[in-house]
Amino acid sequence: MIGRSTRLNPNLVAAPGVPGAFMTAPADAWCELADVLSLDDLIAAGERLLGLPRPLATTDQIDATIARHGRRRGATRLRLARAEMRANVYSRRETFVRLMLVRAGLPEPEPNGLIVLRSGRRTRGDLVFRAYRVLVEYDGEQHLFDTAQWATDVSRLNDLAEADWRVIRITKQISRAEIVARTERALRDRGWRG
Known part of the structure; x- marks a missing residue:
């Protein structure tokens, strides 16, 4: 000890x-x-x-x-x-991704922002760019082994797509450059001019 x-x-x-x-x-x-x-x-x-x-x-x-x-x-x-530091963070990976995106010059996302879907269902997104309806979701390894959580995630992601949210799913194996590039493309597609 x-x-x-x-x-x-x-x-x-x-x-x-x-x-x-x-x-x-x-x-x-x-x-x-x-x-x-x-x-x-x-x-x-x-x-x-x-x-x-x-x-x-x-x-x-x-x-x-x-x-x-x-x-x-x-x-x-x-x-x-x-x-x-920001409130409402679930994991250190979310922190690291948020810091990486902001330091790359992208707007600051809202950690675990509450999203109300058309159905009235309420959900949270890991890193929410609300003004652009872009969401970055970090999928940890627990998503591979928990079939109930996986089913919930699939349903939630379908609901988000139906509500016109652009979801970027990332894992620890995806490079920083790819995460930044995908997020920037999604934000620019949705009107961000930086």
Whole structure:
């Protein structure tokens, strides 16, 4: 087991499911990673704090913890990461794809934006370019083995196509260049001029 020590007085919270036990608050633990993780990994870890299905911290808690962190090692990286963090993210892969697309000069997508279909059905898309009705969907390996999830995904993708959404499906095997090129073509086809 690997541990870390800190001079920061961490905010302790009750450990879920372990009566009488305490743990470092998620935002404090995140700040302690600032001198260990790369910027993009720090952004992804921070987005998990604000992410789905249940946030682990609020933006106010994160901001207060960054302020308490002060000028300690990693303080600059914390502020840079905080500026790029978004709420409602399900996975670190979604974070990395969003950052890649934005850094390539494309407009910023809405993470897991809610989409209401013609049928009244409500769904979320991984990275939603709402103004252009373009959606980038990251298919992780769990999609290969969960037949119930696969059936739900097929039905949802059919509903999105019927509602005139252009869906770009990606996996970790697809190159960055291809992801950016496909997304840019779809956005330009739908009127984006960049």
